[in-house]
Amino acid sequence: MTLVMATLSGVGLCQTPPASAQSQKVRLVKTKVPAAYPELARRSNIVGMVKLQVVVAPNGHVKEATVMGGNPVLVQAALGAVKHWEFEPTKEETTEVVRFTFSP
DSSP states (O other): OOEEEEEEOOTTOOOOOOTTOSOOOOOOEEEOOOOOOOHHHHHHTOOEEEEEEEEEOTTSBEEEEEEEEOOHHHHHHHHHHHTTOEEOOOSSOEEEEEEEEEEO
């Protein structure tokens, strides 16, 4: 069985707060699309985490995703999945950190 877990980090969450903000809340995810475990990773027994910085538009759709770290074999699967995520709408664009953990 393949296990791919995705989490939105609440501790150490990297958000870009407005200048006047006192505290930030984690933006909730409405829809999570799981990342497919790449066949090359499965055959090579590659496990690990991919960390992404995600810019989320006010309407909740992912506007941009940047790789912060992770095995290159796993990165494309994480990027492909997170682009289909949908977050709760807010009044402003936010930046979130998302982690995908891949293991067979």
